[in-house]
Amino acid sequence: MTLRAILAGTGSALPRTRVSNAELAERVDTSDEWIVERTGIRFRYIAEPDETTATLGAAAAQQALAAAGLQPSDIGLIILATATPDNTFPASATKVQALIGAPDCIAFDVAAVCSGFLYAVTVADSMLRTGAAKHALVIGSETFSRILDWEDRTTCVLFGDGAGAVVLSAKDVDDDQGILATRLHADGKYSGMLYVDGGPSTTGTVGHVRMHGREVFRHAVTNLASVLGEVLEDTGLSPSDVDWVVPHQANRRIIDATAKKLGLDPARVVMTVDQHANTSAASVPLALDLAVRDGRIKRGDLVVLEAMGGGFTWGAAALRV
Structure with a gap:
């Protein structure tokens, strides 16, 4: 038997507001054709003022917990990957912890921008295999719209807001799961x-x-x-x-x-x-x-x-x- 971190559940959350290329072209010097040809992007979601990296992350986490059949009390580790935290500190992971009602557990953010989720998964995998926790929530959550220059069409058309989460669980397996x-x-x-x-x-x-x-x-x-x-x-x-x-x-x-x-x-x-x-x-x-x-x-x-x-x-x- 081998102790591994297995994928127990997944979840995601998107802001309420979806913006098409055509709608974006009303405020930026661009067009649907220009964006699609260069990027393949047709839509993006933009967070409203009451939607933050932590609230989106918490919504995704709750979906992942439900898919895994677990309760917040089962989670011993929360790692949130983001370049757009709610605050400089505290870590947005601790805000997610409070929002989902998880008790005292390890909770921290990882900052590696677009690679952040892979960094967070790697850290969680290591911690689960060394016994730091039995179940971990690993979340990628961003409100990139907050740091976009809406006058720069080379960047503002590329990004959107949202969150995704997985539950990883430590499990002894006798195969390659x-x-x-x-x-x-x-x-x-x-x-x-x-x-x-x-x-x-x-x-x-x-x-x-x-x-x-x-x-x-x-x-x-x-x-x-x-x-x-x-x-x-x-x-x-x-x-x-x-x-x-x-x-x-x-x-x-x-x-x-x-x-x-x-x-x-x-x-x-x-x-x-x-x-x-x-x-x-x-x-x-x-x-x-x-x-x-x-x-x-x-x-x-x-x-x-x-x-x-x-x-x-x-x-x-x-x-x-």
């Missing part, structure tokens, strides 16, 4: 390629997203293909063994190019970027929950998750559902 391998990377010399031009220690302001899109695209395809190859090598599997890839939903062209580079069947790649845009740390768990709930991802499937974000940070995980 659960998280099989994870890989994480970071290279800080590229931090100026994708960043926010503000912060408590620098400007004392929140700031706005800034991005050098062409450079980000180039590094994303290379890094994502590489890290996907690494986790498959770690598990002794090949691309043909993969049932589903759940990628970070940043740009359809990046997703397609990465799949092509690895020889992955495009029909086996979960795509939600057209409906949600780039929800940063929330995009992988949002897409995972959608594919689980619509029946595409089934028990026994080999699923690979991947993401790259500002930093640069990037990572991947292979799991048997």
Whole structure:
């Protein structure tokens, strides 16, 4: 028997307001054709003032708990990945803890932007296997609309708000169920390629997203293909063994190019970027929950998750559902 972190449940939450490309074009110098051609995005969700990273994260967490058949009192660890916390401190994970009614447990945030969920999954996997908790809530939640420059059409059209969550449970298994391998990377010399031009220690302001899109695209395809190859090598599997890839939903062209580079069947790649845009740390768990709930991802499937974000940070995980 082997102790592994298994996927016990998934959940997601989206703000009430959905904004189409056509609606966005009424306030920004852009068009539906321009956005779709370059990104594949058609809609995004924008949080209302009463919707925050913590409230969206709590709603996603409650769905994941229900899917896992667990109560908040069963949770011993909450990790929330976000680049847009409710406050500088306390951690938004502690706000989620209070909102869902979980008792005293470990709760903290992880900041790795779009790769944050992969970082959080890796940390949770390690903690579960060392006995720190039996059940963990791992959440990716963002309100990126709060840090967008709505005069910059090269960035504001790309992002949206939302949350996704999973329950991971420590379980002794005699097969290959659960998280099989994870890989994480970071290279800080590229931090100026994708960043926010503000912060408590620098400007004392929140700031706005800034991005050098062409450079980000180039590094994303290379890094994502590489890290996907690494986790498959770690598990002794090949691309043909993969049932589903759940990628970070940043740009359809990046997703397609990465799949092509690895020889992955495009029909086996979960795509939600057209409906949600780039929800940063929330995009992988949002897409995972959608594919689980619509029946595409089934028990026994080999699923690979991947993401790259500002930093640069990037990572991947292979799991048997």
